[in-house]
Amino acid sequence: MPAERLVDVVRGGYVESGHTGHIAVVDSNGKLLFSCGDPKRHTFARSSMKPLQAIPLIETGAADHYNMQAADISLACASHNGEDQHTIRVQDILHRLELEVDDLKCGTHPPRWAPAYENVIKTNTPITPVYNNCSGKHSGMLTTAKHMNESTDDYYRIEHPVQQRILEVISDLSEVPIDEIEIGIDGCGVPVHGIPLDRLALSFAKMASPENFPEKRKQAIETVTSSMMAAPEMVGGTQRFCTDFMNVMDGRMFGKAGAEGVYCIGDLETGLGIAVKIEDGNGRAVYPAAVEVLKQLELLTDAQLEQLSSYHEPALKNARDELIGHLKPVFSMKNASCILS
Numbered sequence: 001m002p003a004e005r006l007v008d009v010v011r012g013g014y015v016e017s018g019h020t021g022h023i024a025v026v027d028s029n030g031k032l033l034f035s036c037g038d039p040k041r042h043t044f045a046r047s048s049m050k051p052l053q054a055i056p057l058i059e060t061g062a063a064d065h066y067n068m069q070a071a072d073i074s075l076a077c078a079s080h081n082g083e084d085q086h087t088i089r090v091q092d093i094l095h096r097l098e099l100e101v102d103d104l105k106c107g108t109h110p111p112r113w114a115p116a117y118e119n120v121i122k123t124n125t126p127i128t129p130v131y132n133n134c135s136g137k138h139s140g141m142l143t144t145a146k147h148m149n150e151s152t153d154d155y156y157r158i159e160h161p162v163q164q165r166i167l168e169v170i171s172d173l174s175e176v177p178i179d180e181i182e183i184g185i186d187g188c189g190v191p192v193h194g195i196p197l198d199r200l201a202l203s204f205a206k207m208a209s210p211e212n213f214p215e216k217r218k219q220a221i222e223t224v225t226s227s228m229m230a231a232p233e234m235v236g237g238t239q240r241f242c243t244d245f246m247n248v249m250d251g252r253m254f255g256k257a258g259a260e261g262v263y264c265i266g267d268l269e270t271g272l273g274i275a276v277k278i279e280d281g282n283g284r285a286v287y288p289a290a291v292e293v294l295k296q297l298e299l300l301t302d303a304q305l306e307q308l309s310s311y312h313e314p315a316l317k318n319a320r321d322e323l324i325g326h327l328k329p330v331f332s333m334k335n336a337s338c339i340l341s
Contacts, residue, residue, distance in 0.1 A: 001037060001038040001039075001040075002020075002037065002038070003021055003022055003037045003038065003041075003279040004020060004021070004022070004036045004037040004331055005018050005019075005020050005330055005331065006019055006020060006021045006023070006036065006037075006276075006278065006285060006288075006289045006329060006330065006331045007019045007021075007278075007285040007288050007289055007327055007328065007329050007330065007331075008327070008328050008330050009316070009325065009327055010325050010326055010327070010328055011316065011324060011325035012324070012325065016325070018330075019261075019278050019279070019280060019282055019284075019285035020037070020278075020279045020280070021036070021037055021261065021276065021277055021278040021279045021285065021286075021289060022035075022036060022037030022038050022039065022041045022043075022197055022276070022277045022279070023035055023036040023037065023039070023197075023274070023275070023276050023277075023289065023293060023331075023333060024039035024197045024198040024200070024201040024274070024275045025201060025272060025273070025274050025293065025297065025333070026198050026201040026202045026205050026272070026273045026274075026275075027205055027270075027271055027272060027273075028202075028205040028206050028208065028209040028212075028271045028272075028273070030175060030198075030202050030205075031336075032198050032336040033272070033335070033336050034296075034297070034333040034334065034335060034336060035198075035333065035334055035336055036331050036333055036334065037279075038197070039196075039197055039198040039201075040196045040197065040198060041196065041197045041277060042182065042194055042195070042196055042197075043194065043195065043196070043197045043200060043262065043275070043277045044182070044184055044192050044193070044194045044258075044260070044262075045192070045193055045194075045195065045200050045258055045262060045264070046186060046187075046192055046258030046259040046260055046262055047079045047133075047134070047137075047186075047256065047257060047258040047259060047262075048200070048256045048257065048258030048262045048263065048264040048275075049170065049192070049193055049258070050076070050078070050079070050137050050256055051077045051204075051207060051224050051225065051228065051254070051256055052166070052169055052170050052173060052203060052207070053076075053077075053137060053140075053141075053166045053169075054073060054076040054077050054137075054140055054224050055166075055169045055217070055220045055221060055224055056144055056162070056165040056166060056169060056220075057073065057076055057140045057141075057143060057144050058073070058219070058220035058223045058224060059165075059216060059217065059220045060144050060147055060148055060165070061147065062143045062144045062146070062147035062148070063143070063223070065147050066093070066096050066097065066143055066146075066147065067096070068093070068143070070226070070227040070230040070231050071089060071227075071230075071231040071234050072089065072093060072227075073140075073223065073224060073227035073228075074227045074228050074230070074231040074232070074234035074235055075089055075090065075093075075136035075139070075140075075231075075234040075235075076136050076137055076139065076140030076143075077136070077137070077224065077227075077228050077234075077235055077256065078133070078134075078136040078137065078234050078235045078236065079133045079134065079235070079236065079242075079256075079257060080112070080133050080135075080136055080234065080235070080236060080237050081111060081112045081113035081116060081133070081236065081237030081238060081240065082110070082111025082112050082113055082116050082117070082130075082131040082132075082133065082237075083111070083113050083115075083116045083237050083238060084116070085233065085234070085237070086130075086135075086136065086234065086237065087111075087130045087131060087135075089136075089234070090104075090130045090135045090136060090139050091130055093139040093140075093142075093143065094139060094142075097139075097142060097143060097146050099142060099146070099152065101128045101129055101130055102129070103142060103152055104129035104130065104132070104135055104138045104139065104142070105129075105138065105155070105156045105189055106129050106132040106134045106135055106137075106138040106156075106188040106189060106190075107129060107132060107187075107188060107189060108127055108128060108129050108131065108132060109127075109131065109132055109133075110127055110131060111127075111131045112133055112237075113237055113238060113239075116131075132188060133188075134186075134187070134188035134190075136234070137188070137190075138156070138188065138190075141155050141156070141162050141190070142155060144162050144165070145160070145161075145162050148161065148162075150162065156188075156189050156190045156191075158183060158191045163190065163191055166191075167181065167191075167193070170193050170195070170203070172217075173202070173203040173206045173207065174195050174199040174200065174202055174203045175199060175202060176195045176196070176199050180195075181193050181194065181195055182194030182195070186259075187259060197275050197277055198275070200264060200273075200275040201264065201273040201274055201275035202273055203264075203273065204264045204265060204266035204273035204274065204275065205266060205271055205272055205273025206221075206273070207221050207224070207225055207254075207266045207273075208225070208253075208254075208266030208267055208268050208270075208271050208272065208273060209268070209271030210222060225254045225266065225268070228246065228254045228256075229246050229249075229251050229253075229254050230251075232244075232245075232246035232247055235256065236257075241255075241257065241287045241290075241311050242255055242256060242257055244307075244308070244311070245290075245308065245311070248304050248307045248308055249304070251268075252267065252268055252269055253265055253266065253267045253268065253299075254266050254268075255290070257283070257286070259281075259283070260278075260281035260283075261276075261277060261278025261279070261280065261281045261282055261283055261285060261286045262275070262276065262277050262278075262286065263275075263276045263286045263287065263289070263290045264276075265290060265293075265294070267299060270299070272297070272299075274290070274293055274294075276289050276290050276293065284314070284327065285327065287311040287312075287314070288311065288312055288313060288314065288327050288328070288329045289329055289331070290311075291305070291308050291311055291312040291329075292312065292329035292331070293333065295312070296332070296333050297333075312329070313326050313327060313328055313329075314326060314327045
C-alpha cells in the first residue's frame with residue numbers, strides 16, 4: 001500500500017508542502033486495529049528501539065549490580081540533548097564501571113541543545129562522546145558487558161553477546177524471527193533493526209502490557225518503562241517531545257523518537273502500541289502525526305491536547321520571530337477490520 005498524506009505545511013493559508021507516511025496501531029495480541037498507508041512497511045526503528053535495547057541491562061542484573069537508578073535506566077533509552085544533566089550522569093555511570101569516556105564507541109557530535117553547545121564553546125570544553133545523543137544507550141551496553149565479564153572494546157558489533165541479547169529481545173517482542181530482522185548500522189555505530197511497522201507497534205504494545213511474559217522479562221520491561229516515565233527529562237531534555245509528552249501523560253504512556261521520522265508509543269491503560277513512519281524521513285512531521293493518532297483514538301483529554309498543542313500543530317516562524325504558518329495533520333486512520341474485510 002502506498003504512503004498516505006499525513007501532515008501539511010501551511011504558509012499564508014496555502015498548502016506549501018506535504019509529508020506522507022505510514023501508521024500502525026496494534027494491541028498486545030498483535031491485532032492491527034487502525035492504520036494509514038502501509039502498516040507492513042519495512043522500517044528501521046532507529047532510536048525508537050532503545051527501550052527494547054535496554055531490557056538486557058535489567059535482565060542480566062547489570063543495572064542492580066551497578067546501582068542504576070530510574071534516571072540512569074531512562075538515560076539508557078535516550079536520544080538526549082547533551083545538557084549537563086545528561087553528560088554528568090553518563091560520566092558518573094562510566095566512573096562506576098571504572099571505564100573512560102573513550103570506551104564509548106558512539107562517536108562524537110556537538111550537543112543537540114543550543115545553550116549546551118554555546119556553553120561548550122564559551123568554556124572551550126572539548127566535545128567528547130558523552131555529548132553524543134546516544135551516549136546513554138552506549139553506557140548501558142557497556143554496563144551489561146562489564147557485568148557479564150565480556151569485552152568492552154567491541155560491544156557495538158552485531159556478533160558481540162550484548163547485541164545478540166538485544167536481537168533476541170527484539171525478536172521476542174516483535175514476533176519477527178531473528179533471521180528475518182534486517183540489520184543495518186545506526187548513526188552511533190551499533191546495529192539497527194528493520195522490521196514491519198506493525199511489528200514495531202506490537203513491540204510497544206507488549207511493553208505496555210507485559211503480563212504474558214515470564215516474570216523476569218515482565219519485571220525488566222516494567223523497570224524500563226517506569227524509569228522512562230519517572231525521569232522523562234533523561235530521554236530527551238529541554239523542549240523535546242519525548243520529555244514533554246511523557247510529562248503530560250503522567251505515567252500512562254511512554255514514547256520514543258527515532259531518526260528518519262519514526263515515533264513509537266505504548267499506552268499502559270489500553271495496552272495499545274503505536275508506530276509512525278514519515279516516508280521522507282523529516283522529523284518535523286512525526287510529532288504532529290503522533291499527537292493526532294492519540295486524538296483520533298480519543299486517548300487524550302482536552303487539557304492534554306492543549307498542553308501538546310505546540311507539537312500537534314507547530315507554528316512556523318521567520319527569522320524575525322513572526323508567525324508565518326503552521327504544520328497540520330490531515331489524515332484519518334482506517335479501521336483495520338474495514339481494510340481486511
